[in-house]
Each structure stands twice: as C-alpha cells, then as structure tokens.
Amino acid sequence: MRRFGLSAFAALAIRSLCLLALSGAALQAQDTAVVFVHGINSSAEVWTGIASNLQQRLRVAPVIPSLNWARTEGEQATQLSGILNANPLTASFARRMPFVAHSNGGLVTREYRRGDGRVRHAVTVGTPHFGAPLANNWLSGTTISISQFILDRLLDPVRYYSLNDIEAPSVIDWAYWVSYPLIWLVNVIDALLCPVAGFCLVLEAGTYVAAPVVYDLAVGSTATQMLNSSSNLTQEEATVAQRVGIRTFTPPSGAMFDLFTEEPEAWEIAQELAIASYISGYQYYRDHWDYFLQANAWLWVDGAAALIDLDYWWQTLTGTLVSYSRVLDQNTGFYGTYLEAFPSDGLVPHLSAAYPSGTLQIELPGRISHSKQLRSAAVSDALFAVLNERFEIPIRDGPPPPTYVASINGPTLARSGNICSWSAATNIPDAAFQWSVDGAVVSASPEILLSVQSSFTLSLLVSNGQGASASTSIFVSVGTENANCESQ
Structure with a gap:
C-alpha cells in the first residue's frame, strides 16, 4: 500500500483530529x-x-x-x-x-x-x-538577536561577579533568582516561541526550523x-x-506577559523586583574598594535597562512600536518610561x-x-x-x-517495520467502524493492526443506523529513529 508522508519535523508536530457534532x-x-x-x-x-x-x-x-x-x-x-x-x-x-x-x-x-x-x-x-510582523522578525533572525541581547545583559553581571568576587554578597544570588523567571520568559521570545507560538519546529538535531506557515504569515x-x-x-x-x-x-505595557502567562500582574511585580535587585547590585559595587569590581558595576545598570525595556523590545518585534523613551537614575534606582504603540x-x-x-x-x-x-x-x-x-x-x-465524538487510542510514533495496533473509542451506541489509511478503507473492526513502513494518516469514521456519526484522524510519524509504537 502506498503511503504518503510529510517531512520529519512536521510529522512530529502534527495530529489531525476532526470533532463532529x-x-x-x-x-x-x-x-x-x-x-x-x-x-x-x-x-x-x-x-x-x-x-x-x-x-x-x-x-x-x-x-x-x-x-x-x-x-x-x-x-x-x-x-x-x-x-x-x-x-x-x-x-x-x-x-x-x-x-x-x-x-x-x-x-x-x-x-x-x-x-x-x-x-x-x-x-x-x-x-x-x-x-x-513577528513572523518577518523571526524569519530574519531579529527575534533571536534581540532575545540574545537581553539575555546577555541579564546574565553578564551575575557571571562576572560570581567569578571575580570571592566575597560575592547575597545581592548576586538575589539578583539571579529574582530575575530567573524573567530570563526564562525572554527565552520564550527566542527558543520557547517555537512551541508556544508555533513559529518554528524542532528537529531531532536540536535545530530550529521555521514552520512553512510562518512564511505565509509574513x-x-x-x-x-x-x-x-x-x-x-x-x-x-x-x-x-x-x-x-x-x-x-491589550495594553502595550506588559503585553508580552499578558500573551505568554496566565498571571501578567504577578510577572509585572517580578519585573519590578528584578529591576530593583540589579540597581542594588550597581549601588553595592560602584564604590567598591576593588577597582576592577567597581569598574564593571555598569553591567548591573545594563541588566536593569534590559528588564525595563522588555515592553519596547516586544512592541518592536510585533511591529507596533511608535515611540519609546527611558529615564534611569542609577543613584536612586528611579526609572520612568514612555511607550506609545499602535x-x-x-x-x-x-x-x-x-x-x-x-x-x-x-x-x-x-x-x-x-x-x-x-x-x-x-x-x-x-x-x-x-x-x-x-x-x-x-x-x-x-x-x-x-x-457524538470518536477518538483513536494508539501510537503516533513508530519505527519502520513495526506492527502497531490502534483502537476506537466513541459514545455512539450500536456503532459501526470504518478505518482508512491515507483515504483508503482498510478495516471495519473496533481495533486495527497494521505493519507500518512510512508515515501516514489514520482515519476513523464511526456511525450507526440511526444517523449518528463522528470521525477523527491522527498522523503517525514513522522513521528509522522513532520509538517502537509509542504515543507522543
């Protein structure tokens, strides 16, 4: 039987399900x-x-x-x-x-x-x-460049002072742990944007590849x-x-938190605490007796600025930024921003x-x-x-x-040459079953056993004599490196 398969990275991310009422x-x-x-x-x-x-x-x-x-x-x-x-x-x-x-x-x-x-x-x-516009910025590499810029400025002071100050105060640990959630969220813009927003798919080799639909979205x-x-x-x-x-x-201030988190207000508080911790790091080291530690105190200011500018960067990536300005008083820790966006x-x-x-x-x-x-x-x-x-x-x-609904229980990943089984579940009484592989009918039983060679779409149609009907389908990814008849 001829089976048509999609590319490997698409196969791992795709399942086709049709819910019918x-x-x-x-x-x-x-x-x-x-x-x-x-x-x-x-x-x-x-x-x-x-x-x-x-x-x-x-x-x-x-x-x-x-x-x-x-x-x-x-x-x-x-x-x-x-x-x-x-x-x-x-x-x-x-x-x-x-x-x-x-x-x-x-x-x-x-x-x-x-x-x-x-x-x-x-x-x-x-x-x-x-x-x-976010699709354009992802395809051009701008999204990755900006997220790396922010991450470097958040991590640089922690790295430098952890390595060079043998008497590093608790402010360093405090700065890192307070800002850690923000560091994770910035990674959302870069790597985690893939599964969260669907802008890329991840190959087994760990390489990020743009999903084909992203080119259409640009x-x-x-x-x-x-x-x-x-x-x-x-x-x-x-x-x-x-x-x-x-x-x-959604307001431009905190838009990234609102988009990617369930409690944007809590994240805004975390942002404020992280900014305060970076300003504290600067204030501690600016008058330090060690010249080299004092000379690099500006790293903390850059980290604070990166945290303050999160809204600016997100509005830039989504193509809605009109204007932005920031005032940061390094001595008092006071800062103010003006952000205008479409x-x-x-x-x-x-x-x-x-x-x-x-x-x-x-x-x-x-x-x-x-x-x-x-x-x-x-x-x-x-x-x-x-x-x-x-x-x-x-x-x-x-x-x-x-x-009325129907579902398929069984593997979505298989190794070429495996013999795998799938079963049907439905709430339709007195149901009759029809299984199809890539559109070709192969069985009329509640369960099906197949010898798989290449990736395929497995479809199920359930009906009865009273007119009730439901259908569903899944994509089964088959390759030499896949697991043996396993669900993803």
Whole structure:
C-alpha cells in the first residue's frame, strides 16, 4: 500500500483530529453546520468551549476540524476541504456554510474559499489578514538577536561577579533568582516561541526550523498578497455575504506577559523586583574598594535597562512600536518610561486584524490578549451576536442535540517495520467502524493492526443506523529513529 508522508519535523508536530457534532437527519434539517477553524500551534480543542456555548444558545451544529497547523495555508485549505467533504454535515457541494476562524485559521478559511468556494459567511478573530510582523522578525533572525541581547545583559553581571568576587554578597544570588523567571520568559521570545507560538519546529538535531506557515504569515508574503489582491477581494465580496472581523486589545505595557502567562500582574511585580535587585547590585559595587569590581558595576545598570525595556523590545518585534523613551537614575534606582504603540492584541496589530473589504469590523473593549481570545466571554458573546444577527441563525428553543465524538487510542510514533495496533473509542451506541489509511478503507473492526513502513494518516469514521456519526484522524510519524509504537 502506498503511503504518503510529510517531512520529519512536521510529522512530529502534527495530529489531525476532526470533532463532529451531529445527531442525524433531524439535526441536519434544523441546525446550521458552522465550521470552526483554529490557528497555528493549535487544534480543534481550542474551539470546543465557545462552540459548545454557541450550540447551547443557537441552532448550530459545530464542525471543528483539526488541521496540520505547521503546513502552508494552501496545504491546510486542501486538508480542510477533504475533512469537510468526508463529513455528512458538510459533504454536499451544494451547501455553503458559515465559518468562524481564529488567528491564522482566518487566512486558511479565505484560502479554502479560493479553491472550494463554499464559504457562505465568515467571521475572523485576531486574524493577521495583512501579515504578522513577528513572523518577518523571526524569519530574519531579529527575534533571536534581540532575545540574545537581553539575555546577555541579564546574565553578564551575575557571571562576572560570581567569578571575580570571592566575597560575592547575597545581592548576586538575589539578583539571579529574582530575575530567573524573567530570563526564562525572554527565552520564550527566542527558543520557547517555537512551541508556544508555533513559529518554528524542532528537529531531532536540536535545530530550529521555521514552520512553512510562518512564511505565509509574513507581511508582504505571496500568500498574503494573493488573498488581498483586488481580484480575490472582488470574488470574496461576490461569494461571501457577510465578512466580519473581530479584534481585541491589550495594553502595550506588559503585553508580552499578558500573551505568554496566565498571571501578567504577578510577572509585572517580578519585573519590578528584578529591576530593583540589579540597581542594588550597581549601588553595592560602584564604590567598591576593588577597582576592577567597581569598574564593571555598569553591567548591573545594563541588566536593569534590559528588564525595563522588555515592553519596547516586544512592541518592536510585533511591529507596533511608535515611540519609546527611558529615564534611569542609577543613584536612586528611579526609572520612568514612555511607550506609545499602535493598538494590537499583543501579537496581531489592529490594522492587520481588520477583515479586508469586510461588512463589519468589531473591536471589543477590555484587556484580551491574542492567546486568551478563545477563552473570553466577550468574544463568545460577540460571536453569538454575529451568528444570530448577521448570519441569521435562530436562537435554540430547546435542549441541544447530543454531541457524538470518536477518538483513536494508539501510537503516533513508530519505527519502520513495526506492527502497531490502534483502537476506537466513541459514545455512539450500536456503532459501526470504518478505518482508512491515507483515504483508503482498510478495516471495519473496533481495533486495527497494521505493519507500518512510512508515515501516514489514520482515519476513523464511526456511525450507526440511526444517523449518528463522528470521525477523527491522527498522523503517525514513522522513521528509522522513532520509538517502537509509542504515543507522543
């Protein structure tokens, strides 16, 4: 059997899961299938909370595919088309559907419309329609250069005085341990930005490689220019009746903390304590009797400045900086900053998040960062209003239908030549099973045993005679160095 595999680094990061909510012919006649599309470093699970809430309130049947987020927008659009064509709720080519998309999922939705054309309405949340400057800065190496610059200034005074002052006071340990969380967070900008924001994938050799989708996300990319070309916008206006953009705001001060942490206020306090500790280090050594220790006291000032400037650097990387100034009194430890930036959600500038030629642009009040948009009640309520008022989906007048799901239990990593097994789990009563490998049906049992040779997509369709149905799929990475039939 011929099996088509993706590159190794993509295979390790990808799983394809399709969560399907439907209850048969009666549901299809009453509820509107709404497709929810996720962004990078994400999967179907990020939408389940909001989708469930909307299903409780509106007559919608959520269809939530999980895409290979690391691949190009075109490849994801092709995968999305295949998933929708295999779903009983969305399989009819005569049916045009509302789409709700987050972040890069909005660009995938627009790309899907170019090929499939079955997008009736579209609403995007935090989508970088005109590109994300952070992608450009990551691809150019600027992100790594800036993070290394900050890390050097945080670590240099600790390293120098730990090595050269045999009577190093507790201030050095205090400075290091207080600033350690900040040092970790700066690493987020560099290395950890890969798994956190999906900007790169890690090979076994430890090399960081840009995910293919990052090239599409860059400002001025071929993909972005194609979507925003006058010809494509004209086609979107003619075929997509309602085009709604939703964007949120987070203040430029502390935006990085808000984006990457759950308690930004606590991190801001940690930043203040770390700055104070570095100023204390400077004040201790500036009048030291040892000339060499005194002469390098400025290292502590540089460390304090690096901590003070975190907001400046992040706004620079996300392309929203307007102006910045800093005043630091080395004697008193007093500092002040002035930061002006274009509005953004901490990652995507508002100018980019506006739906091109959209019929409605919504800007939500309050502090809602890009990473917290799909956990926001305000976003959920805004989507409810859009689906009900703009997309004309009626309010549900009774309990929602049961949600049927299916899952695959088994390995996602295997060594070439292994014989591995997978089993199905579902809440569908009297279920019948259909397993497929790269689209070809191979079994009708609850469990399946396969001899694997190369990477492949394993899909499962579960149904019964009463019309209940659910499907899911996973990507199994197969290579000579992989583990023996293990889950990642």
